[in-house]
Amino acid sequence: MIDVRFHLRRTDFSLDLDLSIPAQGITAVFGPSGCGKTTLLRLLAGLEHCRNGFLKVGNLTWQDGNRFVLPHRRPIAYVFQEASLFAHLSVQRNLEYGVKRVPATERKVSMQKAIELLGIGHLLKRKPDTLSGGERQRVAIARALAVSPRLLLMDEPLAALDAERKQEIMPYIESLHDELDIPVIYVSHSHDEVARLANHLVLMQDGKIKANGDVHEIFTRLDLPLAHASDAAAIIDAQVIEHDTNFHLTHLEFSGGQIAVPHKELPLGSHVRLQLAARDVSLTLEHQSGTSILNIFPATVDAITHEGGAQVTVRLIAGGVALLSRITNKSAVELDLQPGKAVYAQVKSVALLN
Amino acid sequence: MFNEADLTALAITLKLAVITTMILLVLGTPLAWWLARTRWRFKFVLEAVVALPLVLPPTVLGFYLLIALGPHGPVGGLMESMGGKPLAFTFTGLVIGSVIYSMPFVIQPLQDAFMAVGRRPLEVAATLRASPLDRFFTVAVPLARPGFLTATVLGFAHTLGEFGVVLMIGGNIPGETQVVSIAIYDHVEGLEYTHAHWLSGGLLLLSFVLLIAVYALNRRFRVARP
Numbered sequence: 001m002i003d004v005r006f007h008l009r010r011t012d013f014s015l016d017l018d019l020s021i022p023a024q025g026i027t028a029v030f031g032p033s034g035c036g037k038t039t040l041l042r043l044l045a046g047l048e049h050c051r052n053g054f055l056k057v058g059n060l061t062w063q064d065g066n067r068f069v070l071p072h073r074r075p076i077a078y079v080f081q082e083a084s085l086f087a088h089l090s091v092q093r094n095l096e097y098g099v100k101r102v103p104a105t106e107r108k109v110s111m112q113k114a115i116e117l118l119g120i121g122h123l124l125k126r127k128p129d130t131l132s133g134g135e136r137q138r139v140a141i142a143r144a145l146a147v148s149p150r151l152l153l154m155d156e157p158l159a160a161l162d163a164e165r166k167q168e169i170m171p172y173i174e175s176l177h178d179e180l181d182i183p184v185i186y187v188s189h190s191h192d193e194v195a196r197l198a199n200h201l202v203l204m205q206d207g208k209i210k211a212n213g214d215v216h217e218i219f220t221r222l223d224l225p226l227a228h229a230s231d232a233a234a235i236i237d238a239q240v241i242e243h244d245t246n247f248h249l250t251h252l253e254f255s256g257g258q259i260a261v262p263h264k265e266l267p268l269g270s271h272v273r274l275q276l277a278a279r280d281v282s283l284t285l286e287h288q289s290g291t292s293i294l295n296i297f298p299a300t301v302d303a304i305t306h307e308g309g310a311q312v313t314v315r316l317i318a319g320g321v322a323l324l325s326r327i328t329n330k331s332a333v334e335l336d337l338q339p340g341k342a343v344y345a346q347v348k349s350v351a352l353l354n
Numbered sequence: 355m356f357n358e359a360d361l362t363a364l365a366i367t368l369k370l371a372v373i374t375t376m377i378l379l380v381l382g383t384p385l386a387w388w389l390a391r392t393r394w395r396f397k398f399v400l401e402a403v404v405a406l407p408l409v410l411p412p413t414v415l416g417f418y419l420l421i422a423l424g425p426h427g428p429v430g431g432l433m434e435s436m437g438g439k440p441l442a443f444t445f446t447g448l449v450i451g452s453v454i455y456s457m458p459f460v461i462q463p464l465q466d467a468f469m470a471v472g473r474r475p476l477e478v479a480a481t482l483r484a485s486p487l488d489r490f491f492t493v494a495v496p497l498a499r500p501g502f503l504t505a506t507v508l509g510f511a512h513t514l515g516e517f518g519v520v521l522m523i524g525g526n527i528p529g530e531t532q533v534v535s536i537a538i539y540d541h542v543e544g545l546e547y548t549h550a551h552w553l554s555g556g557l558l559l560l561s562f563v564l565l566i567a568v569y570a571l572n573r574r575f576r577v578a579r580p
Contacts, residue, residue, distance in 0.1 A: 047477050071480040078481035088496040098482035
């Protein structure tokens with residue numbers, strides 16, 4: 001676990017953080033600009049100092065009442081929002097800069113591995129100013145990995161890039177988790193990035209923690225803002241079980257049932273993450289037969305909240321997995337939806353996240 | 355052409371410029387670094403002190419140095435009491451005067467260059483395990499290279515052209531403290547215009563070549579940076 005206690009008072013800004021996050025997988029720190037996400041990351045790295053802070057990563061204490069481990073002595077790596085490559089060094093020398101300073105016995109990720117993972121082998125001789133924004137960020141990520149960090153801090157690494165470059169880099173970040181067992185703390189204000197990458201989610205607002213937990217749960221909790229946004233969605237982890245070559249469909253299975261999506265070239269058994277937008281999920285009391293909708297599964301109403309105006313958001317449980325449905329209040333009344341009531345969720349469209 | 359005294363003056367001038375520039379780079383780099391990074395409230399006082407030689411008449415500076423370095427001044431007196439010689443009218447005195455007089459020409463470009471590097475590259479280096487001294491030499495100095503080039507050339511060229519300070523504290527001792535600018539003055543006084551022409555032309559050319567070099571190189575560095 002990573003245990004954090006930071007309290008900071010500045011003239012225009014204050015921070016009150018007291019949280020524990022898992023030291024594995026990708027933890028996203030999500031919140032609006034200026035909520036203190038970056039400051040949290042800088043405090044973790046030791047680039048900022050706050051008096052009476054406490055920070056423990058695994059069994060190592062990096063900060064407490066009388067100790068403050070300087071940034072260059074912390075086994076971390078940091079990927080900054082904007083390109084942060086050393087302008088006076090080639091890509092290769094940029095990569096070596098960190099590697100050279102790590103004792104050989106602590107090198108777990110070889111430079112070669114980092115180069116391969118980020119696909120930058122052809123860029124090694126180049127100078128940073130000749131690279132595109134996406135390439136620079138890939139080099140920065142490779143350079144961070146090559147120091148074999150015990151904790152990887154990423155501060156909106158995709159924010160400065162256009163949509164196409166984001167798509168270029170996302171798969172690399174996803175693969176980090178599977179390829180290298182390095183815990184990542186990923187600061188973002190992008191709903192999509194969080195939905196796609198995070199295992200664990202910390203919601204921040206005005207320098208405070210609003211929620212801290214499993215990403216599936218936080219996305220669907222009705223007492224938190226994410227479930228009430230216009231793009232509210234549930235995240236579901238599923239497995240590929242069958243390809244239907246006749247109709248060009250791929251069948252996926254999750255604990256609440258099966259979902260068909262347009263054919264995807266994925267091996268059977270592989271894990272995928274899906275996003276089910278609340279507005280694409282409608283409810284019926286009986287299993288509909290004469291419908292064009294393919295994805296229908298039984299669920300139980302868990303809770304309902306009014307959105308103000310005509311709409312309500314219904315939280316459903318299907319096989320232990322939480323879903324959201326955005327319907328009109330009129331429908332909710334006519335169907336007499338109550339917590340505990342059995343319904344069928346009809347899913348109009350599903351977005352495959354990876 | 356040049357007579358022997360002129361050549362000696364030229365040699366002393368170059369020696370003075372080289373030594374002065376080296377001392378300023380060694381002492382000025384940490385000071386410029388500190389000025390670029392500190393959040394000290396009264397930093398502007400120190401900046402004003404560094405800039406003072408830019409606006410003071412060289413004779414004023416030379417006069418105070420003469421007093422300080424002479425046998426009855428604090429520095430000269432101290433030297434004398436320790437069995438040394440007062441520094442006025444010596445080459446060492448000349449170096450001290452030149453270091454002070456050319457100080458802003460070295461410190462200001464360095465400070466500007468360090469400020470242009472910013473904090474981010476150093477933070478990046480810190481997260482890549484580089485200690486503060488390591489970051490300074492492997493990140494700050496290379497990224498501030500155009501500033502070092504400007505500082506070196508300006509410090510050197512400015513020392514070459516010095517007159518007032520040198521005259522005040524160096525006197526005009528041929529073979530010891532007589533530099534080119536003073537030799538030219540002597541030639542003109544003695545109506546030896548040919549000698550004055552040769553020396554003046556030489557200094558003009560040297561200064562121009564140095565400045566051309568610095569501007570050309572700095573342009574190349576700027577282009578090479580993102």
